[in-house]
Amino acid sequence: MRQLTGLECFFIENSGSIKAEQAAQFMQEQFRNSQLTVYAEPLSEQQTVLATLDISKEIIEYDAYAQRLEFVFIGTDVSEKIPLTYTINGVDLRYIGRCSVLSKVCGVDLYFSNYQRIKNSVARQKVIVSIKELVKQLKFLKNKYEPFNAT
Secondary structure, three states: OOEEEOHHHHHHHOOOOOOHHHHHHHHHHHHOOOEEEEEOOOHHHOOOEEEEEEEEEEEEEEEOOOOEEEEEEEEEEOOOOOOOEEEEEOOOOEEEEEEEOOOOOOOOOEEOOOOOOOOOOEEEEEEEEEHHHHHHHHHHHHHHHOOOOOO
16 A cells, blocks of 8 residues: 655656665665654644654664665654554655555555554554565556667
């Protein structure tokens, strides 16, 4: 269910073949000062903010072997309602998706394992981005938008 929008901006500064390290660096730059905002409503009705978590700049890790990037967000819960959706806004990119405090809910891509539903409690959330899947998305976009070159 997680959707990433704005990937076209990758091609402004990057051309040629797309490499995993290049995509990981792009994501790190995009989300270096981002926030994860949790809402109590569906994506189309997001109004009630339950928590706003800031990225922990010290805990941005790229695992080249596993081709994944891990971001950790830390913040305070401001409401006792149940989280349903979230957004992560980067410089040009934006993740949106569904979340839950229950581990086996269908269609949810972000599980809040330590969300306590207690106002002013500290929340910590890890978000994992598959760089391998990101490279696939970027290659698809490149082929889709690249002008046709007839020789």
